[in-house]
Amino acid sequence: MSLRRHQTSLMGGITALTLTLLAGCTPAPPPINHQGSVVAQGLNGPQGVYVGSDGAVWIADSGTGGPNSFTTPAGPGSTDPTVNMYGNTARIIRVNAQGAATTVATLTSVAGAEGPEGASRLAELGGKLYISTGHWGDGASIAQLPQTSVLLRLDDSGVTQIANAWTFEAAQNPDGQEKDSHAYGLAAGPDGQLWMTDAGANDLLRVNPATGEITLVTVFDNLPNDNPGPGIPPTSQAVPTGIAFLNDGAAYVSLLPGFPFTPGSSKVVRVASDGTQTDWATGLTMTTDLTTGPDGNLYAVQLGLFGGQGFTPNTGSVVRLKAGGVKETLLTGLDTPTSVAFNQKGDAFISVGGAAAPGTGKVLRWDGLTSKSPVAASD
Template sequence: MLAGAASAANAASASGGGWREPTPVVELDGPRGVAVDHAGRIVVSEADGTISRVIDRGRNPKVHELGSVPAGFIAPAVAVARGNRVFALTTAGEPGTGAATLYQVRPGRAAKAIADIAAYQQTDPDPYDLEDNPTESNPFGVAALKDGSVLVADAAGNDLLRVHPNGDVVTVARFKPRVVEVPEELPDEFDGEPLPPAGTPIPAESVPTSITVGSDGYWYVGELRGFPATPGTSQIWRIKPGSVDAVCDPERPNSGHCRRFADGLTSVVDLAGGSHGTIYAVQLVQQSWLQWELGLADPPVGGLIKVRPGGSKSEIAPGSFILPGGVDVGRHGKLYVTAPVFGPGALLRVG
């Protein structure tokens, strides 16, 4: 099914809110990361670790390979900064292996490792860990700041980190678990273990996957939501710039330097900042990532959600995205989305 998902992403007839149907720009293999620079050029990543720049002009978009980073279980996240600097973030792995590492990608030269995120997390255990592995690391989202530092959302560490140009890392915020109800659609057991009955309240980790800088300068983080991945329990948090050791607490969502911006989302895997305080969120699978893994979401349709200040939400081009992985805002308000994250896919233009 995934072999045809790139065309399927463009085939859906629905298009919400006056947005045009998504249009493929270039074909990519397992695309995820997408970031648009100040000149309107688009940096994308693929499953094998390749990082490329796409110029979306005219009928024949141009693709220039910039370099590569070690491949992981999914394509790296990417960010662009002033001076045409490109950053790539590899996902889960052990310290010193090239996984879970922030790189600067330089054309014609080997990628430069800036910080080993997995190594840092060995010294910074998650105090709210629910899986008996408080030093686990799976850096998943990345955003570049104007001062040269880079923000990293660690989905396994349940925190937001800031990496300075010299490689020093500090913890910006930690994300506490949330009590959710077991959804009705799940089977009676998972991984050989019985599941509590539907409706049973259990704690679930935050799993912060995504980070962007809003038009107001604040830092926004999106959640996937850990097991049992209850739909509608993913949040977006708004963090005061410059924060250190802030706590994002679903029991106290309106206090401190980390406050809830929006609630009621599902399996968020990327964010992008739009104009007037708007945030765009990519939902990997509308029914939740767990239901997809269990074979209960077929086809695995994801979603692109526009979130306005105050938390109101609207879906863009509903039904059009199969396992989307990334989003960013280009010139004139156009959106760029990568999908699907596994198998043959494409960079899609929306708007």
């Protein structure tokens, strides 16, 4: 990922920014207003959490790269190519009702100058589990690695590739910018199809789970930056992250605009069946996920606040979004949260440490979060 354009990596570059700049952050961390219980720990950049129909908690973990290497061209402001290390260190983890965690699959993880990327998100459709995973861009010194920017299915026979988002991006490049693909947000749609955001290609895709056919739903245009100046581009790529559905047939997509990660520049857009986009909730900050709770409201995850010195520690949050764009903050003081999932009782499972040091990631549980009163609300 370019730290200026935020286009080749979603969380990998944010991880690197955190680790290199965190020491310079001076603000004191705000208190955590609710104390969650630990479901899983020792994770390496967890990106996705999902509660299965059987009540098991599934986790998508980025991994730590590996012993093999390839190079990619120099990015903006650099003359040296990047050496990327890769291996099968990304994980899909299942935590059963008794709390026992089992790694059920290992996937490709790629670690470059801006951190590791591997498994992204999980969704269930027709009793089968699907996984979005990996990132791939133009100009690598080798052909596309397995399990990089693809959609996988996990069942008793193992992992099977269903669709290849990078192949789609390389052939069509819908946004007309650098060819780059990061299969990220994933949800089962009311139409029986899988819906996926490509955070590198800046588009929303629909995937037929039976055939693997990919259909473009819409492209998200770059968003203007306020007060662009030296080192600040006039626009940032939209970077779509989470996907959720209400009862109106439309898809709701969270956008995490790139550098300079201006507070309040993130938003949720409503995408109608014909691809028409409408702002639905604005004034959010670095929104990494969007989920429909069992109460019928949308819930957004905000990664944290990014300023002149980097990330302010423990500024991530979870926000309930109501009709009319009303925002109610439920949890604050979280360490770079990336994803939220609910069981039918309204208990929340949140992956944290998604942009933190390897081994520090966790999944935490907050009982009855959908019934909690907000700690802050705004129009």
